[in-house]
Amino acid sequence: MEYLDAGDYTVELGGLLQSSFEQLLSRYNSAKKVIIVDENTHEHCLSYLITSFEALNGAEVILLPEGEDNKQLEVALGAWEAFTEYGIGRYDLIINLGGGVVTDMGGFIASCFKRGCDFINIPTTLLAMVDASIGGKTGVNLGIYKNQIGVFSNPKAVFIDTSFLETLPEIEVYSGLAEMIKHGLIHDKELFNRVTKQYDNLGDIDDTLLKDCIEVKRIVVAQDYMEVGLRKTLNFGHTIGHVIEGYYMKSLNLSHGHAIAIGMLMEAFLSIDHASLSQEDYKRIKKFITSNYEIPNFTDEAITSMIEMLRNDKKNKDGKILTCLISEIGVCKYDVEVSESVFLQTFKTFKV
Ligand SMILES: NC(=O)c1ccc[n+]([C@@H]2O[C@H](COP(=O)([O-])OP(=O)(O)OC[C@H]3O[C@@H](n4cnc5c(N)ncnc54)[C@H](O)[C@@H]3O)[C@@H](O)[C@H]2O)c1
Known part of the structure; x- marks a missing residue:
């Protein structure tokens, strides 16, 4: 115990x-x-x-x-x-x-x-x-x-x-693993590496890995319960992930983790220009996420609605969209301002 x-x-x-x-x-x-x-x-x-x-x-x-x-x-x-x-x-x-x-x-x-x-x-x-x-x-x-x-x-x-x-159905195991991937991406590169290996063994989640992921959440929350600073990093992938989850709630019924995985991919893409994420790290994240989580088909109508939804993100301040981006695997910045037009361009980039 x-x-x-x-x-x-x-x-x-x-x-x-x-x-x-x-x-x-x-x-x-x-x-x-x-x-x-x-x-x-x-x-x-x-x-x-x-x-x-x-x-x-x-x-x-x-x-x-x-x-x-x-x-x-x-x-x-x-x-x-x-x-x-x-x-x-x-x-x-x-x-x-x-x-x-x-x-x-x-x-x-x-x-x-x-x-x-x-x-x-x-x-x-x-x-x-x-x-x-x-x-x-x-x-x-x-x-x-x-x-x-x-x-x-x-x-x-x-x-x-x-x-x-x-x-638990396998699709829900993938959903949980996405949040574990997030814990690695924002906090600990080694943890990220270990979580990626767990995808080869979905039926038997490693207890130590589980504990180490819980520890990331626990440590971050202990420092900033009310989310005025560091805790915002736990929202990596969630600015975009939440609008994807909300928009497709009735039609595709994507799991929470699936939506967040796509959000992390797109926010990693944003991180190249807005947080100096290396192309090498980005390509690694992209390869991993796209081989485990399918990107929904973003129609023009879907993109317009999701951009509108971004205006209501809880992290926004003074009318500005503030998000979390990673500067490398394991290091996350919060309160990074990204304009609506950049989000729009990013959705268009991931149109399949
Ligand atoms: N409070 C927080 O800090 C925090 C953090 C991350 C996510 N969330 C929220 O968590 C929610 C997603 O959680 P989730 O992925 O667990 O979704 P969920 O609660 O909808 O569970 C996913 C599915 O698994 C089923 N299920 C649950 N336990 C099962 C079991 N043992 N066997 C078979 N089926 C089982 C559920 O009925 C459901 O159909 C979202 O609403 C998200 O916003 C909250």
Whole structure:
């Protein structure tokens, strides 16, 4: 069992049965417990949790509709209404069992209800294990605009048990690996090299690699929880990635990581002129990303809409688009101003 100190909570990496989960539940002995799942974690993960821990006998289960396009305020509203029906109070415990959509939305639902209930995250996708379940960002989308409504709010604990990955579809493993690639690209060239090798063994994620990727997130968030500086580097690939994800949400249903992978490729391209990334590093990133993630067919109409969406990016300031770029593999700069016309040109460059 690995214990990672994330400030006011701990991330435990190892089997849930060996973790301090049961001990934590005993602290909420008299509290009601609510487990938030989506359709897939209801099917694949819930029974293991409920049958393994007696304290969860009689827990209420809230079933959210699966997928990014359901990460919306109306769905959160439905959960709050159910909380009211179940008589949930401020001292009860919410358990988010799912991928990043469940941990983001469940954290938000818990944090806003009666001004805040305790919650814990049990991530069940690779992406949520290495990224979404840690760091305290919670929220929902506003239509096609990603994560526009939300709060910073930490879980009481995060329990990462990789046995949940056994039922995860391969496409979602690729999605999680994309965020691990990002951790390497922004922070550690050696880590990037190691993550690229994991693509040859999708069915057996290396625990040490997982831990080292989590460490990048943990270290960065510890230095800048509210994202006024360094934490912005975790958004590498996300300025473009988020508009791609939002725009294609209904039609292509790209995974989050897939959209971010394309965002990283295009932002690496921007990095050549705007952050002095070498052609050699860029070519390496391009070869790797294009051989693992397909670029959507950007029509003129899609490009126009996505450029419009960029104007609403959360990192923008004073009407300027600010993004993160890399000056080499492992080194990331933030708050780099890039004009709308340069983004437009970049989308046209990647038109296939
Ligand atoms: N808060 C943060 O810091 C942060 C960081 C990165 C990403 N995110 C957010 O995370 C979300 C993406 O997370 P995700 O990729 O986990 O998406 P997701 O939660 O939609 O999960 C992907 C798919 O896998 C299914 N699934 C989950 N666990 C499973 C299991 N064990 N077996 C079988 N199927 C399973 C889900 O039902 C879903 O269909 C995005 O909304 C993104 O914005 C947040």
